[in-house]
Amino acid sequence: MPISTPAKISFPLDIPQVDVLATKQTRDNKFIITVESRRDTTQCGVCQQEIACNYGHGQVVRLRHLPILGQETTIEIRPRRAQCPTCLHNPTTTQTLKWYDQRSPHTKAYDRYLMKQLIGSTVADVSLKENLGYDAVLGALERQVDDEVNWDEVQNLGSIGIDEVAHQKGRKSYRAVVTARQDDGSVIILTVLKNRKKKR
Numbered sequence: 001m002p003i004s005t006p007a008k009i010s011f012p013l014d015i016p017q018v019d020v021l022a023t024k025q026t027r028d029n030k031f032i033i034t035v036e037s038r039r040d041t042t043q044c045g046v047c048q049q050e051i052a053c054n055y056g057h058g059q060v061v062r063l064r065h066l067p068i069l070g071q072e073t074t075i076e077i078r079p080r081r082a083q084c085p086t087c088l089h090n091p092t093t094t095q096t097l098k099w100y101d102q103r104s105p106h107t108k109a110y111d112r113y114l115m116k117q118l119i120g121s122t123v124a125d126v127s128l129k130e131n132l133g134y135d136a137v138l139g140a141l142e143r144q145v146d147d148e149v150n151w152d153e154v155q156n157l158g159s160i161g162i163d164e165v166a167h168q169k170g171r172k173s174y175r176a177v178v179t180a181r182q183d184d185g186s187v188i189i190l191t192v193l194k195n196r197k198k199k200r
Contacts, residue, residue: 013033013035014109015035015065015075015099015107015109016097016098016099017037017038017039017097017098017099018035018036018037018038018077018097019035019036019038020033020034020035021034021035021036022034025071029071030071030072030073030074031068031071031072031073031074032073032074032076033065033073033074033075033076034076034077035075035076035077036077036078037053037077037079037080037095037097039053039080039095039097040052040053041053041082042080042082042093042094042095042096043093044082044084044087044091044093045091045093046084046087046091046093047084047086047087049084049086051082051083051084051085051093052082053080053081053082053095054082054083055081055082055083055092056080056081057078057079057080057081058078058079058080058081058094059078060076060077060078061076061077061078061079061100062074062075062076062105063075063076063077063100063104063105063106063107063110064105064106064107064110064132065106065107065109065110066107066109066110066113072131075107077097079094079095079096079097080094080095081093081094081095082095101143104139104143105136105139106136106140110140111140111143111144112144112188112189114126114130114132114137114140114141115140115141115144115177115189115192116179116187116189117129117130118137118141118177119161119177119179123137123138123141141192144189144191144192154180154182154188154190156180156182156183157180159180159181160178160179160180160190161177161178161179161180161181161187162176162177162178162179164176164177176192176193177189177192177193178190178191178192178193
């Protein structure tokens with residue numbers, strides 16, 4: 001009788017500017033994907049000029065990402081480092097790619113995913129469903145509040161949704177999540193308003 005092997009699929013990671021180095025699944029079925037940056041340069045944190053990343057790597061950064069087949073997924077990356085040759089004392093800068101913020105525990109795609117999970121739910125509900133701390137979900141909400149809309153990504157505004165999100169436990173504190181449905185059926189977040197009040 002032939003030995004059966006588990007079926008496998010492959011799909012694009014949909015994270016720009018990286019190569020996948022390794023993928024593994026832990027005993028509790030969580031996925032860990034190790035990536036490295038394709039970019040050879042970054043902006044100096046002092047003078048803002050573009051400088052070469054030739055100063056090694058920083059510590060491993062672990063970022064919660066979109067679930068794969070319903071399982072928790074983490075992206076691991078060792079960000080590249082650069083040293084400015086023109087600034088006083090030659091300061092070093094750690095490269096940050098566009099798909100995550102420097103001090104965020106999540107990718108930007110996962111933050112947007114959490115915002116959609118919050119529609120019709122409370123922060124506590126999403127915290128429980130996603131196995132995240134309450135503050136982690138609240139932090140994702142805070143990071144979305146001041147984001148500017150990238151209008152180049154918006155195909156149309158034919159269908160706009162406004163949903164309430166409970167902001168704090170036990171208080172009548174709400175935020176409004178504004179979304180738009182696109183031609184391909186996908187939903188994008190336009191903005192998160194700090195309250196649901198109508199301006200006068």
